[in-house]
Amino acid sequence: MRLSTITNWAYGATVALTLASGATMLMASTAQKQERDAVQQRYELDHATSLVAEDIGVLSGLARQYAISGSLADLTAYRHELKELMKVEDRARHIRDAGASSAELYDLQQVFRQADALLDEQDAAIKVRGQGDRGQAIAILFSPEYERELERIQAGVVRFQSRIDQRTEMAMQEAVRTSRLWRTTSEVMLGITGLLFLCVLYFIFRRRVLHPVVKLSDVVTRLAAQDYAVEPPVYDQIDEIGDMAQALRIFRENGIERQRLEQERDADRSVRDLLSRMTQRMQNCDTIDDLRGIVERFIPSIVPSAAGSLFLLDCERDAMVEFCSWSEPQQSRSSFPVSACWALRRGGLHKAAGNVIDVPCDHLELTGKGVADTICLPLVARRGTLGLLYFEFAVGGASATVSDVYLNILAENVGLALDNLRLRDALQDMAMADPLTSLSNRRKLEVALESHVAEARPDLSISCAMIDIDHFKRFNDEYGHDAGDAVLRAVGKALKDAVRSDDHVFRYGGEEFLLLMPGLGPEEAARRVEGIRASIAALRLRHADRILGEVHVSAGVACAPAHCDRDGLVHAADAALYEAKRNGRNRVAIAPLKELEGRAAG
Structure with missing residues (x-):
């Protein structure tokens, strides 16, 4: 039957x-x-x-x-x-x-x-x-x-x-x-x-149900353990077993997709956390070198599949100069004009390769292998273009997996940090400079003295000259305050031309100037100041088509440790200046040892 x-x-x-x-x-x-x-x-x-x-x-x-x-x-x-x-x-x-x-x-x-x-x-x-x-x-x-x-x-x-x-x-x-x-x-x-x-359906159950269920049970167990490498068996018959097999295949595909989404979510959370911590660190930077260390530390972790560089704008040359790099980029020059980068021209992210064909930048050193897979991000802030973030990916790299949103956030944060540092430096320079003569002011003098005292060797001489314009009030009274300002600017320029560094000449106050001469003894310092006095006396100034006449200065020179300790250097030079004015002006006086010794004893 x-x-x-x-x-x-x-x-x-x-x-x-x-x-x-x-x-x-x-x-x-x-x-x-x-x-x-x-x-x-x-x-x-x-x-x-x-x-x-x-x-x-x-x-x-x-x-x-x-x-x-x-x-x-x-x-x-x-x-x-x-x-x-x-x-x-x-x-x-x-x-x-x-x-x-x-x-x-x-x-x-x-x-x-x-x-x-x-x-x-x-x-x-x-x-x-x-x-x-x-x-x-x-x-x-x-x-x-x-x-x-x-x-x-x-x-x-x-x-x-x-x-x-x-x-x-x-x-x-x-x-x-x-x-x-x-x-x-x-x-x-x-x-x-x-x-x-x-009794009747034993054979049907065994042939049509038991064997498929055993196979499907093993698949279910492995899928429950999130082992999505298992392949569900294929049953073509239209019944419950076939539906179960189809459902398991769909469940496996959903699990694989869910794993991929979880990995992307974890990677996205990691990138956001790195960006947040990098931004916090950059907000606390005091110098551009601090920013360099943070960039070299964080960016390779945020974009691990790419080498890259941070370029800063050299305003004098109108060129981008490499400031730091990571993972040894090879395909971009270390210095190039601003016009050589399409990202700087367009003011936005620029990809030279990828899913969308675009024009490669001129600063790339192209090889016979085709257009390099690179990304350029301009660093733009309130003060204009500040620099460029450059990334390059190896052949077959994963540039497509890097979110443009996060790259733009990264560039925005780095640009903001650069802008803040430059604004801070500009404000500091303004606070440390005399607006009339462009010389460093008395506040900068205090910083410079502390630096020289802290860094100089105890046996190294440092000389100081206090210089004052003789009868300066005469210029204001006879020719007006504008003429007096012109005299101050001319004397400041003469002092700046006579020293090796702008950090060594200061406007002390009013018509007084101060000169620091690290490494010079008393005699050498006096000779240099005498030359400066003579060069100022040789000036022939005109203002508003009027000849202002000769400008004479008096100067006092002190040297540490020959005349005093470093803390008393300015006071000793000021005392020597007073001595030069008392002896007839238009001369250079050196602080006498006996006066300093007597004051130290007192």
Whole structure:
């Protein structure tokens, strides 16, 4: 006999047995429903009679409380509770509807009549108490007869509930016996059905279900462990097994995609964290060298697949000059004109290769392998273009995985840090410079002296010259303050031309200037200052088509450690200047040793 025929006969027998079993189960369910109905009826009757006893007790308590206290609040509570109660006739009708027998209703009617009598006594007591007779009201409500009426009501309720319990128990026993009979019959039929089904369909189950399920179970276990390398088996048949295999393939593809998204999310979070920490560090930079260290430290981690450089703008040459680099970039020159980069021309990110074809920058050293995969990012801030961030990727690199958003944020943060540093330097220069002569001012002098004192060797000489313009007030009085400013500028320029570094000449205040000469002894310093005095005396100044006449200066020279210690250098030079003015001006005086020794002793 063919397997399909056996299967059809088995299906037919199974359907018949299943229908018969279902019928017996319905009969058993009907018997169980009768049992539940009996229990429900018992509950409703018990509940109804319990409410009668409880209500009588509550009303009795409120009436007694009013009889004792005479409080209107107690009387109001009694009347409110009385209004909320159901009428005796309504309760009787409800209990009859719940299925009580005539004998049970007779017992309950006795309870209701006793309850009505008790309510009459309560009304009488309340009326007496309202007339002010407290003792009579208490005597009515606390009399032995009143207590016996309450007990009879409770006994009647218990008797009624006992009758209900007996009747309900008999009904429940009958329903349980019927239910067990039908349930047993149903279980026997279900057992026969199950045995037949297992015997006939064993081969089909084994061939069509068991083997595929074992394979799919192994796949499910590995997928549950997030091992998405497993390949689900392919079943072409259109059934549950095929649907499961298809679902597992979809689940595996979703898992692979979810893993990829999680990796991208983790990488994105890591880049954002690096950018945040890099920005915080750059905000605390004090010098451009601090910025160099931060850039070389963080950018290789933010863009690990690329080498690169940071170029800064050389304003004098109008060119980009490499400031620092990482991972040894090879394809860009270290210095090039601003016009050689398309990113600087366009003012935005520029890619020379990738998914979109574009023009390569002229600063790239192209080879025969084609256009290099590079990215140029201009560093633009409030003060204009400051520099360029340059990235280059190896052949077959991952430039496409680098988000342009993060690259632009990186360039914006680096440009902002550069702008802040340059603004700070400009403000510092303005604070340290004299606006009239462009020389360093007295504040810069204090910084320079501290630097020389801290860095110079103890045995190294450092000389100081205090220079003052003789009769400077004459220029202001005769020719005006503009002429006086011109004289100050001319003397400042002469001093600047006479020294090797601008950091060694200062405008001390008014018409006084100061010269630092590290490494020079007293005689050499005096000779240099004498030459400066002579060069200033040779000046022929004109202002507003008027000849201003000769300009003469007096100077005092002091040297440490020959004349004094370094802390007293300016004071010693100032004392020597005073000596030069006292001796006739237009001369150079050297601080005398005996004067310094005497002052030190004092």
